[in-house]
Amino acid sequence: MQHPQHGAKLLETLGPIFEGLRGRVTPDAPMDKITWFRAGGTADLLFQPADWDDLAAFLKALPEDVPLMVVGIGSNLLVRDGGIRGAVVRLSAKGFGDIEQVGETRLKAGAASPDKRVAAAALDASIGGLHFYHGIPGGIGGALRMNAGANGVETKDRVVEVHALDRQGNVHVLSNADMGYSYRHSGAADDLIFTHAIFEGYAADQTVIRAEMDAVQHHRETVQPIREKTGGSTFKNPPDSSAWKEIDRAGCRGLTIGGAQMSPMHCNFMINTGQASGYDLEFLGETVRARVAQTSGVRLHWEIRRLGEFADGRVVKPFLGAE
Structure with a gap:
């Protein structure tokens, strides 16, 4: 049984912390609207911060006794029917979806960037090695957390550093080694919220990259x-x-x-x-x-x-x- 009033009561209690924040807060938010399974219960509070500063301010103000979870674009997520107690943070593409080239073979990508967009940006910049993201139906935040991979390449093979905020709003910068990667797993602390990361590939011809992306797409369409x-x-x-x-x-x-x-x-x-x-x-x-x-x-x-x-x-x- 769901408890549809949990969120309204929690919002009433936490109301003051949202003063001055620019993000969007939704009490009793139906999670089936944002998960790819289109199933599951409600979250007491869903907060979508406007940007990095907004997220940091929210984390600093949120009482320690309020449970906190983070979700991405909802592709790899199953929410149970009883719902999620406490607060859920969802990073929006508007505030955390920027992708920019920061070196000849490096890209900086926000945690809410869809994996496919990162692959496309790498193609535009003639950066090879990130084509595998074209075949992963998720966002960069989830890819960082679970070491997402496809076609013989994993996130750990391309990540240089990861930027994150902890439960108290403190900044952390993690190296590849700090992430503690293994198969479909990261050893990074569970309370870290990844905000963006830097990836490194290698110089490659766009024709070659496009062929690799097409091969990934063909495989997906054929067997998935x-x-x-x-x-x-x-x-x-x-x-x-x-x-x-x-x-x-x-x-x-x-x-x-x-x-x-x-x-x-x-x-x-x-x-x-x-x-x-x-x-x-x-x-x-x-x-x-x-x-x-x-x-x-x-x-x-x-x-x-x-x-x-x-x-x-x-x-x-x-x-x-x-x-």
Whole structure:
């Protein structure tokens, strides 16, 4: 069960901290409007800061006892039906989406920049090595957090430094090594909000870069359900295998629960076929994990980020409680 008045009450309590801020605050914000799954509950407060200074001021003023979460463009995100307590920060493209060339082979990109726009900017600047972002349906903030990659290249291969604010509004500049990257994971502190980063590629001919981007796009269109309501890859690839192979082996290609389905086209993509709830999607995911573990002994790990509370009586246990 959702609690639609939580946000109004929290906003009444926190009202003074928003005086002087230029961003947009929305109480009881429906998260299904901003997630690519188009499912899930409400956030008590959704704050979209106008720019870096606005975000820093908000963080400095926000009481420590108010939970805080950060979301990007919503591509790799599943919000549970009970909603998200506390405040959610969403960086807008207007305030955090700038991309500029800062060296012969370097780009500076805001955390709200879509990955595809970074790839396009690199093409315009004749910078090679960033073409893989053309095939990742997300934003730079998420790419930095999860070391997003495609076609044999990962974010860690191109990041020079990352700029961030912590929970208290303090500035941090992290080197590539500071980010502690591994497969689909960053070791950076969870409370850091990435604001922008500098990437380095190499000088390349635009014709070559365009061909690489076209190859990425062709691959996506051929094997991925890119026109569906999906969050991208559902599970990380296990060692020495692929998540989709294990899912297929367990007989879960096309498996449907409620309005949620493992795509018949690419069975590591979970899709909302129309009216899926957050519960449908997560229950489907855990059903797949349980069946894969039973079939091959492989324990799949979620790549999709799941946030918020379960609705009353609609709790989904990991591996359906079989752990």
